[in-house]
Amino acid sequence: MDRRSFLATTAAGAAATAFPAVLRAQGKDPIRIGFPLPLTGPFGALAADQQRGAQLGADELNAKGGILGRKVEVLFRDDQLKPAVGAQRTKELIENEKVQFIVGGLAAHVQMAINEQTKKSKVLFISVSQSDEISAKPDTSPITFHEALNPTITSRAVGGWIADNLGKKWWIIYADYAWGKQNNAVLHDVLKKKGGTVLGATPYPLGSAEFSAHLPKIQAARPEVLVTVTPGADNIAFLKQVISYGMKKEMRIAQPLHWLPQLKEGGPELYADIYGGTNFYWELQDTIPQVKRYVEAFQKKFNMPPGDYGCYAYSGVMEVARGCELAKSTDSEAVAKALRANPVYDHYKGKQWWRPCDNKSFQDLWIVKGRDKAKGDWGLVEVVSRIPANEELDRTCAEKGLA
């Protein structure tokens, strides 16, 4: 920080503390949370879920009087799944709409571009996208928080379970980009530690729907488990082709994550007997009271159960609120400190907490399996196992380059 801006900040800070009345008078303005997300593009369905979750959060807060007595507004902007656009929308939200906080991102690479802008403008950012990097050096910062799961946690948890329960000879197919590669690396690591073997690992270009070229080789190798790291539409295309080659009968199939829109699109025909991890599944309302409350509220508002990404968005918005109430302020640094000082929270599924060294959220996840026949419109999977929140599932702060 150069001398000019240091002086400016100190002067403003002095003015603010000396004139609290000024601060309070302008306090009747709403609190605005900016939310960039990929409304257009291949992950539109997941983004729509995020939008619903965030909106539910805002509405619930407003029903109880808002944050610090001020109304909450969430402003959604399409980031088109592109980092440059995400960065530009963030700039617009901060400069034009004067948002105090940013929650959002679906794609890892977009959220990092968003993060660069929020760091620059000193705005608190709660990322709800899956990425290993956002909570590590050089991307993370005291005002960068990561609410969602990341590939390390997911693949350690799910991979460990697969090795223990389904088989120790794997073939992995993964999308050749950051998320895919990260999952692949962690899966290799986990299996090795469990004494298993990876018979082969096949990268494929993300978004390419033609998998048949890979399948004969996989079949010939006869793995016990086929682990597929194929996001979005690739997941559907891949499973269709695997099934058409008769491979479902020859091996178990598992993936690090299941996504509700994909489950719906593919249906039991595709997803029966396929295992996957998830941060949330609405049928958990049968056993967890917080989930019941959340699902009922969501169902009432949107006529459909909440999906996985919507929960992250909901939780992100609620954490902004909680941080403001604790800090009694909307200043990003103060809110960040307050969240670190009071790291435990529980908005929709059970206890979660922030790890102070990297602002990473730890939370439970579950292994689910596709059903042969759906129960109703959305009962597409059944819960098989719970993996409790555990800091050992992620890299240590030292490994992330942080103290």
Place this chain on the structure above:
Amino acid sequence: MLEIPLSALTAQVFTGLVIGMVFVLLAIGLSLIFGLMTVVNFAHGSLYMLGAYFGVFLIGLTGNFWLGLVLAPLMVGALGLLIERVLIRRLYGRSPDDPLLLTFGLSLILVEGVKLVWGKIGLTLDPPRAFAGALNLGFMTFPAYRLFVIVVTAAVLVGLWLFLARTNVGLIIRAGSRDPLMVRALGIDLSRIWLLVFGIGTALAGLAGILAGPMRGVYAEMGVTMVIESFVVVVVGGMGSLVGAVVAGILMGQVVGLTTFFAPKLAEIMVFVVMAVVLLVRPSGLFGEAGLLE
């Protein structure tokens, strides 16, 4: 790990053939349209996508896959006729880049339009029960539906060849692809032929879409990468050459299939590398004629 069973390699070659057949259907349409009208149809990928969507719609309506297979390409072809008549026709006589730009804008409209009508979540297109599983052919097991795709495409190609080689209209189309100026000079009114060609070309794209749907899923963006790859195929074959479109389509299908097998990381870029090499060695593609739109 390097022991490759023969059955796997054979399956791979057949897989490449299926990929190639889809390319051929798209490339022939593009090449026909370009060869006769010098129109570069960027909306070809969206029409491919619409073939799949119309297929889902028709099958949902009638419950019959075969009906969908026949009618969906016809619907796309009808749309193609409309596009040519209402939009492209206005651009004749202008810069040759203009139809390309217009169809580019059109593709944006079609992709978003589909999402508005059918939603953001993709749709499922199921092949007939009879083709659902894999066939054990002795020397390899291969999905029955994919064999079906190969057979259908081959049949359509034969039909197309007969049409072009044995009918008067076909003769005019072939002549017009080779030398549009001459055909006009002979006093033949090409505007009706153009309409027909655009309709046929787009119908072929729609057929490719409904054939690909059960293999790869049906979603709005499914045509986006296909259109680029199809252009590559057409350019490699030679713009305006139908033989080139077939040969290049099958060739590129093998390129994709075998690269995926042996060096998966390179699969994405191989098509472009092959194209660049072909163009630098044979300027107008494998079977193309020099002087076409240069």
Place this chain on the structure above:
Amino acid sequence: MSGRPAVRALTVWVAAHPVLSFFVFFAIFPFLLPYKALATQVLIFGLFALGFNLLYGYTGLLSFGHAAYYGLGAYGTGIALAKLQVGSLWAGLGAGLLLAAAGGAVIGFFCLQRRGIYFAMLTLAFAQLLYFIAFHLPDWTGGDDGLRGIPQLKLGLGESSLSLDSTLGFYYFSYALVGLAVAGLKRILDSPFGAVLQAIRENRDRAVACGYDVNRVRLLSFVFSALFAGLAGSLDALRLTVVPIEALYWTTSGQVVMMTLLGGAGTFFGPFVGAATFLVLEDRLSVFTESWPLVIGAIFSAFVLFLPSGIWGTLTGGLLHGHQGR
């Protein structure tokens, strides 16, 4: 209408004094838009389109792969500042420009061996090749996560250094550099080289018959075009402090084509008008509707059909030598 002659006179004046008009208009531009960061984006993409237009509108060569030079500029600057830590803003910019120009020279050399649609497809192929290389060299480029950590450097030295932190500060910095580029383009177009360029566009064979070295001229045009696109990329890298992998993807190439056409290919200001229109439309539309690509696609198609000279081209219609007689 009484306003008409005034508008006409204004466009005539602007067309006759492009550099001055640029400096005047863009000095106040940030204050005309909903928010200032949008102005910087328009400036940078206007420059990108300016470069593309030199090749397309003035030389008559349609490139589908112009993202390559924008990307090379961005990665050049990004790698120099973030990975190699050269520490100097100017060195960073220089690195980007150098890489873009080199790319233009090499790729241009290969692509110019063919013409028409084959030329276009070759430019696309090379751009995709670069995309692929950048994707698979994450240690240098960050791969598909993008190159992050570009530092905010200062202009000048020590105590008197100007921080480019603020939006307006960075805007005027870009304004100065883009202005230089605009002035440079004017010089190029007014020079004998520029005249030969347009002669080639109008009638290549005749230009050859007149004894001009067409290939050399087109290659030079290609390199200049790459240089302008590269500067745009470098500035964007500084603006975003990241270089996303999409910088090299064909959709970026498609965008610059649309902007140039919307504004008016073959006109001086067309690129800026087009960039402004496209970006402001996209910005405002996406606030209201998710289907904004449909609206943009429809507007773009309407332009191709009814207003092929673009906005600026139609306004100045007949005043300037337009693209292929428009």
